[in-house]
Amino acid sequence: MKDQPYQPQAGIRPENADRARMLISCPDKPGIVAAVSQFLYEQGANIIQSDQYTMDPEGGMFFIRIEFDLQDLERRLPTLQEDFTRVSDRFSMRWSIFRASRRKRIALFVSKEDHCLLELLWQWQAGDLDAEISMVVSNHDDMRQLVESFGIPYHHVPVTPDTKAEAERQQLELTAGKVDLVVLARYMQIISPKFIERFPNRIINIHHSFLPAFVGGKPYQQAYNRGVKLIGATAHYVTEELDGGPIIEQDVQRVSHRENVNDLKRIGRHIERTVLARAIKWHVEDRLLVYQNKTVAFV
Amino acid sequence: MKDQPYQPQAGIRPENADRARMLISCPDKPGIVAAVSQFLYEQGANIIQSDQYTMDPEGGMFFIRIEFDLQDLERRLPTLQEDFTRVSDRFSMRWSIFRASRRKRIALFVSKEDHCLLELLWQWQAGDLDAEISMVVSNHDDMRQLVESFGIPYHHVPVTPDTKAEAERQQLELTAGKVDLVVLARYMQIISPKFIERFPNRIINIHHSFLPAFVGGKPYQQAYNRGVKLIGATAHYVTEELDGGPIIEQDVQRVSHRENVNDLKRIGRHIERTVLARAIKWHVEDRLLVYQNKTVAFV
Amino acid sequence: MKDQPYQPQAGIRPENADRARMLISCPDKPGIVAAVSQFLYEQGANIIQSDQYTMDPEGGMFFIRIEFDLQDLERRLPTLQEDFTRVSDRFSMRWSIFRASRRKRIALFVSKEDHCLLELLWQWQAGDLDAEISMVVSNHDDMRQLVESFGIPYHHVPVTPDTKAEAERQQLELTAGKVDLVVLARYMQIISPKFIERFPNRIINIHHSFLPAFVGGKPYQQAYNRGVKLIGATAHYVTEELDGGPIIEQDVQRVSHRENVNDLKRIGRHIERTVLARAIKWHVEDRLLVYQNKTVAFV
Amino acid sequence: MKDQPYQPQAGIRPENADRARMLISCPDKPGIVAAVSQFLYEQGANIIQSDQYTMDPEGGMFFIRIEFDLQDLERRLPTLQEDFTRVSDRFSMRWSIFRASRRKRIALFVSKEDHCLLELLWQWQAGDLDAEISMVVSNHDDMRQLVESFGIPYHHVPVTPDTKAEAERQQLELTAGKVDLVVLARYMQIISPKFIERFPNRIINIHHSFLPAFVGGKPYQQAYNRGVKLIGATAHYVTEELDGGPIIEQDVQRVSHRENVNDLKRIGRHIERTVLARAIKWHVEDRLLVYQNKTVAFV
Structure with a gap:
């Protein structure tokens, strides 16, 4: 088949x-x-x-x-x-x-944190990301100027509890037939099963912890509370189970008792953008196969 | 005080x-x-x-x-x-x-896996572990010859569901007043609250996962099932909460889809012994303070 | 004193x-x-x-x-x-x-490669670099627009064999009394002893190898030829000896036979910007002491 | 061919x-x-x-x-x-x-440091090293008891400037037809071209630095003097050029100004045994090809 x-x-x-x-x-x-x-x-x-x-x-x-x-x-x-x-x-x-000559077309979904977005824009500009960034979609308007300065279309699709369904309709319309990969580059909204279904194994999320530790919200606060000695980030395909999809790439960095939650966030930003960029690179170079909720990564 | x-x-x-x-x-x-x-x-x-x-x-x-x-x-x-x-x-x-001239006296508790024990014996013999290994306590008799060849007393204290209380009584008697630190070097029995109370923040366990991921049994099987890209080990002080005590040290190593559960165990053994040896070194050099279920590690 | x-x-x-x-x-x-x-x-x-x-x-x-x-x-x-x-x-x-309230004033010297510059600009903008970027000085005019978009003055000081002395006079004039730290962020010109003397232990260079391996030009080509399995980068204070000053920070990344020289450069860019940013962070937070061509780094 | x-x-x-x-x-x-x-x-x-x-x-x-x-x-x-x-x-x-059923037969050459030898003996005993350790050859008699306790023949071949040629003759005789791989596990004598010729790309040495930095003697002293922030070890095939043969594997560990030369040696021992064991594992699993003084490592 x-x-x-x-x-x-x-x-x-x-x-x-x-x-x-x-x-x-x-x-x-x-x-x-x-x-x-x-x-x-x-x-x-x-x-x-x-x-x-x-x-x-x-x-x-x-x-x-x-x-x-x-x-x-x-x-x-x-x-x-x-x-x-x-x-x-x-x-x-x-x-x-x-x-190989057909670059994959990416839609970047972002909220207010810009470090993953910037890393991808820079790698793309430097020629290290062999893909097309077709659009940036955000529930905020903050990064419009930055994104447009790269010549990339920016779509502001506000999301509130009341408008969530309508927002998703818009997102599907924007991406339909124009996007091969959706990247959640610190996009802080839950994606619905209906949207996931339209992009099976083609939505990549960056979670700011070493999964499966610290699933869900505020993982750096959770990591601080537990007193771990390494913090990490995980890039994974999005499935219906929250933070439960096939893991593509993970990495960690050493921390100590000296780091407070804000320090963990700062260090974590560096891991997140690195891990996400690697996962996307592998996807657009067709190096990833998914089988039974795990990835085979030919890297 | x-x-x-x-x-x-x-x-x-x-x-x-x-x-x-x-x-x-x-x-x-x-x-x-x-x-x-x-x-x-x-x-x-x-x-x-x-x-x-x-x-x-x-x-x-x-x-x-x-x-x-x-x-x-x-x-x-x-x-x-x-x-x-x-x-x-x-x-x-x-x-x-x-x-500093009074070396801490360690009791090593082991079961059937010997890699952590061997690492500690070798570091001790090489002069890299500034402590005294006073005894090895095991619920099996398998490693008697090895341990005794290092001139260290070996105590075989079998543990069955029926004899658990009696076994612990024996362990307490063996260690009372003769041991400053208990190291669970892949000791596969649960330690009772009563025993823990006698050695507050002086029992170190090595858990074969990157805690808090994969608490409990068969962590490599869990890691394999989840498809993680890094596996790890965690040395922690033992408290009443299973695998929940203050973390002393952690480390990880990269794995891929190619590794099966046995490969993970083999790679993991290397991480476990390294992490445990570091944690013990820090403890016996008085580099660790515990506060609110976290460690301050001056290393 | x-x-x-x-x-x-x-x-x-x-x-x-x-x-x-x-x-x-x-x-x-x-x-x-x-x-x-x-x-x-x-x-x-x-x-x-x-x-x-x-x-x-x-x-x-x-x-x-x-x-x-x-x-x-x-x-x-x-x-x-x-x-x-x-x-x-x-x-x-x-x-x-x-x-601590007086941020150190940095002059960034760059040539044609922008990855170190961009990393520092982003970290600065994100509030992760507690310093003032007072100016960018370059022997090319390529990055003027980028730099000025951050509101930072850009000085184009061309350097040719004939104008080297004059160029340096200009650089000294631009920086005199206005700069606390000079960062060579992939600046591909040799700095003269006279300039170094004006900024003792206050010029940081990023060398694109794991020093002391591969001193001098084309380190990635040298690394490729030698077939190393890790490549690295080194941030160091500049002294009169080429690539011989006190090392502040180093890091490496794993490579394999599959990577050609261009791949090494791409991977290396990531290490370079990370290592340089860490070194600068430590310097501006007054964490570095120099003694006998080595650094004491309180980090 | x-x-x-x-x-x-x-x-x-x-x-x-x-x-x-x-x-x-x-x-x-x-x-x-x-x-x-x-x-x-x-x-x-x-x-x-x-x-x-x-x-x-x-x-x-x-x-x-x-x-x-x-x-x-x-x-x-x-x-x-x-x-x-x-x-x-x-x-x-x-x-x-x-x-795959024919395990490669290894001769381990050692001098006075036992950490690499012990690591290999343990990995072999644990079934992690899929090879046969046919003999240990040493220029000292110190480790005879240890080695023989594993049931492995121990040959003491003293080497002095005067007896070097005779010693090598003995070594060749001992290994002729009985050995597929010679491992220099911290063997502190230079191997002659004649011996190398008999085992082309079948002698593996562990050098206690991140080559090509610190070629030759006392690499930890050299590393300390240079003030590097990472120390390393390198496993390579032995060729006529000292420390210049094809690199098989390298690794590093972070150090700081606090470590003196003895600390570097202690930390280095851990890297050396890990790196050497990996290189041997890859060799005996036929994962290494040599081409133009570099290795292709299918690992």
Whole structure:
């Protein structure tokens, strides 16, 4: 079964015109690598990089990411995909092929804290984030000037208990067909199941603790109260369970009794933006597969 | 108020005969450092190292650790302690003075996993752990030969649901007056409140997770199920709340989807022994103060 | 001897009006802490934090940093400093007192790479860098718009082999009496001994390697060629010896055979800005003492 | 060209009887993965894990490590190897196949420091080091009892300037045909080119610094003098250039001005044993390829 909805439609990079990335999950059995690599070879593709993982040699799942070059990819990809169903049917594969030249389009959702937003804008400007930032959506108007100075559209969608449904309708309208990935860059509103459903495994949140410790609100206050010696941040895909989705990346930093809650927040900001930026980089480079609420990260 | 029960009675190191360490906690107010350092100066002591921490300049607690040399310490310490009550009463201090030449006596409690025990034995043998390992107590007899080869007494105290009370009676008898610190080096039995009461803030446990994540049993299995990208270990003082006592030290290591539960255990063993050894080192060097279920660690 | 030239003259923060920081180095002998803390107590000061370090109890150097509050500091500081000479003469101290309310004034020197500059501007804007960025000086005009958008003066001082002396004359004129710290935030020109002399231990450079490995040019290329498994960055005070001054802070990140030189540069940018920002933070908070080409960092 | 001399002859593990690992290096061109995986599939092998790396898609080198299961491996491997020359000749491959069931045989060379030796003995005893420790060779007799208590032969080969040649002759005789990997676990003698030649890329040394900083003797003293803020250790293959061989693994730990040379040594011992153990683990699991004085580490 070919996964349908992922392929981004914009942001063409001519220099990578012939590069593609293939992600496959299927039940493990002998011959998968042979069949896929033989198929690609016959098509004239050159495998640049491949990573694979077998959960359990006996009856487990098999995951592979293959990066390949194929001359005249644009024209030949539809045929290649059609032909590949021979292979994929044989092994009951879930699979997708992404063209590296099509940058993924990101909508950044933010509230009042700007450190994650700034980090992403800067990495994007420096060319380190191979994606398109299509829009910033915020429940406040504070960062309009900053964002627009980067030439990026800014949408102020206020959210109050009364207008929550209407706000979400607006957010869906803004993003429909224009966004491949939603990033909650310290967006302090709960996302509804309906919105999540529209972006399955395509909403990344940064939680400001080392999950599963300190789920929910005020994690730095919780960390201070517990007297931990390391604080952390967690980037994860958003699912219906609060702070319970598949973890993409985590990191920590050492703290001591000297740090009060404000110090933890300051140190934490640094971890948050680093961890979130890494998670997004991996997503837009098609390095992440999700299986049973966990990520396989080919990084 | 002078804290009484801590002073170890054994393990004299002549080379440090004149070195002492003083730990003080009291409500903060002006003049504490002046009063204490003036007092020590008048006694003829030379301050080698001092670390202090004020929780909040306005009305918070004040903590200080002072390392000093005083000629002929052995003989003069009783008088010095008596005289110091002048100062301590003025500032409502809790305080203790430890002689560096008196090594703390440790009882190691173990079950079947030997990695923490081995690490401590090796650090002790290498001279990196400035303490005396007075005995090893285990609910199994497996490690007798190993432990006795280091010249350390080994006590096999089996524990079953029926004999738990009797076992604890034995443990208390073995350690009474002979042990300054109890280390649960992967000891897989719950310690009773009665035992804990006899060693307040003097039982250190190593928990094989990054607390407060994965409290309780099988933390590596829990970590695997949750798909975390870092696993950790936590050394903490034991209180009546399971895995809830003051955290002394924590550390983590990066893992990926490739690691199964057994891999996590293997990687975790390395973190556990490192973290536990650091916590013990800090304790026996009198670097830890406990206040409101948190540690102040002057390291 | 009171160290003269450091005290910044600008950037007053009223909220810290009564907070001061004292840095002292002197040969160790008994009674120093007592004398200083007694002196401060008699003046009515309250010690908030103190850190000390003795190189060697027998005949080594002694270093201390004391943070204290004194009501009406502004008015009483001159007298306090005069009176303190009694103490400082007795112990042959080098010492300085800094008022926390006077933010240090920084000149950022940059060339074409903007990541260190941006990090510092953001931290400054977020209130995490307790200093004043008085000016940016660059041998290129590229970053004028960015810098001026933060309301900071930008001085373009081109440097060619022929104009080097004249350029330096301009730089000295721009900074004379207006700058407490010069930060070389990836400034790709060699600073002359004459300039260094004007800012002793007050020029911080970020070198893009884990010194002393890969001194000099193209450190990432050198690191790639040697096949190291960690790359790093080093913030140090600038002395006449190239990349040889006292090290303030270092950090590293793991790399593998997969990373080419451009990847190392990208990863390195992240380490560089983090390490440089930490070093500057410590300097402006008066946490650094230099002794015999090494730093004592009370952090 | 099949690399000849590596295949260990001892230490059979029945549970892995059918598992093999293949390492290949060759100039990159299209079809390599297809050809190899097709070949393995036709032989009936199931690929469990594969990692590959292309230095440069245009004209660079290609490296791959494949782990596969093949029923009745023992009997069929000779034929498989013979048949594989068809593939390897076509792509000018250097290649080797290792049977996972044949544990590599290690000779540990030590002098007077025991921390690396102990770490390896424990990991081996705990089943974490999938190799056979065939012998310990030392220029001192100090650790005989310890080593023999693990049931491992101990050879005392004294080395003086006069007896160096004779000592090496003895070492070669002891190891000839009986050893797949020589580990210099803090062996403080220089190995001669002649000895190195006999074990190309099969001698691993632990150097007690973060190479290339502090090449040669007394690296901790050098680190202390330079005032670095991190110290490290480096495991590398031994070549004729002192401390100049391909780096396998490195790690570091934070230190401060408080640590004197002895403290650095103590902290360093912990890094050394960890880094060395990781490097050996990777070698014995056939995860390392050497190319142009660098390692490709599939870990």
